[in-house]
Amino acid sequence: MLKRFFIICSGSDTDILNSCSVGEQNKYAGIGATVFFTAVMAFIASSYALYTVFDNLYTAIFFGIIWGLLIFNLDRYIVSTIKKTGNIIDEIIQASPRIILAIIIAIVISKPLELKIFEKEINQVLLEQKNELTLANQNQIAEQFSPNIASLQNDITNLQQQIDTKEAEVNALYDTYIAEAEGTAGTKLLGKGPVYKEKRDKHDALLAELQQLKAENKAKITNIENEITTLKGAYETQVASTQPIISNFDGLMARVNALGELPWLPSFFIFLLFLAIETSPIFAKLLSPKGAYDFKLEDQETAIKTTVLQNKNQRETLLKTDSAINDRIYTDLENEEELYTYKRKKARELMQLQADAFIKHQKNAL
Known part of the structure; x- marks a missing residue:
């Protein structure tokens, strides 16, 4: 079986x-x-x-x-x-x-x-490729958010520098009126005189400005930090949404290419x-x-081929013979007077009918 x-x-x-x-x-x-x-x-x-x-x-x-x-x-x-x-x-x-x-x-x-x-070696190659794709994907997405985040961070730095500058001015005025009170600088008179009061008032006014600037800049910094947090969240969301595509990078074509790396x-x-x-x-x-099977198969095929050729030759011979007989028959008929007379009579009748039909057509046209 x-x-x-x-x-x-x-x-x-x-x-x-x-x-x-x-x-x-x-x-x-x-x-x-x-x-x-x-x-x-x-x-x-x-x-x-x-x-x-x-x-x-x-x-x-x-x-x-x-x-x-x-x-x-x-x-x-x-x-x-x-x-x-x-x-x-x-x-x-x-x-x-x-x-x-x-x-x-x-x-x-x-x-x-x-x-x-x-498969194990291919998985290792695919893992390396996935890691490279992950880093490249993160860098590409970061390029969309990094300029905005950097600009916002610069704004925070500028706002903080404004506070630091104003605070330095306030501290300088504080040292000035303290030195005036101690008599170590300015008029060098010990005690809180008119000059001290003038410098103290100037310091207090600048300190009030500093407090107001801190409050305003702090609110601005908070808003900017919220914007930065939003951008970072959008970055993380986009990275998370594209990561499954990279994680599924193990189809047939990827495996064939990975096999080529081995x-x-x-x-x-x-x-x-x-x-x-x-x-x-x-x-x-x-x-x-060439075995017995090949010889028998060849014999069977050649037998069929011979039969087909014989049939073909017989049909060709039959056609040739039939054509020759037909030629002889028509040659004999060509010389028969009776057939000629009959066909002449019919041709005459046909020509008469054609002439009558022509005359009738001409009369109708007139």
Whole structure:
């Protein structure tokens, strides 16, 4: 049962193969088994690849089955269409397009399995790429908010400098009227005289201005700090909203690109393995000698071809003979007086009718 299934997978004629030896049957059963298990590997590879795209197991399995059947049909077609002619050059020319197609299929099958085999290494590469993208994303978003935040911080600095400047002036006046009272500066008279009172009044007036400036600037600084907090909150919100896009940066294309960042030699050997599996049925048929199955298949095909050619030649001969007979018949009829007289009579009647119809048409026109 299993042997018959693999023979069907090889694309060979089961009726012809049943009349061949067991060894011949085993050869084609082995070719069919290779075709079948290649399709199984294609199903597994495509299911994994599609799972990374759809994130749905059942969808991936459904399309994986379709892909596996497609690869099975292609492989079966490739193997079944290679005919043994006995001329190795003709066979290689015949097989070259099929070998190219087998190479393409091997690449398509091997790539998803490479993604699974090197999944941990690919995840490490993707993590590094995600970190780089996160920093780049934060910097790009920061460029939208940083100028406004910096401008607002400069406004706070300027307001604080106004307070510091005014406070320095107040402190200078305080030192001046204290020195006047102590007699260490100014008039150098000990006690609180008119000059002291003048300087004290000037200090108190400037101190009142300082208190008012502090209150006004503090309110302004508070408003500016609220604006800065709002901008920083907007920045954090935008970063948080864009981060899931970066976190999901692990699709099929991203994994294929990440695989390209890894050393190429292990991936190349896996590709060679699948290339050998995919092309082995083709080379098995090319390298194997012409067996009983090939002779019987050729005999059956040439028999049909001969029958078709015979039918074609017979139809051509029949047509040629029929044409020759018709030529002779019409040549004989050409010289018959009775046929000439009859046809002359009918032509005369036709011309009379045409003349009558013409005269009637002319009368109606007048």
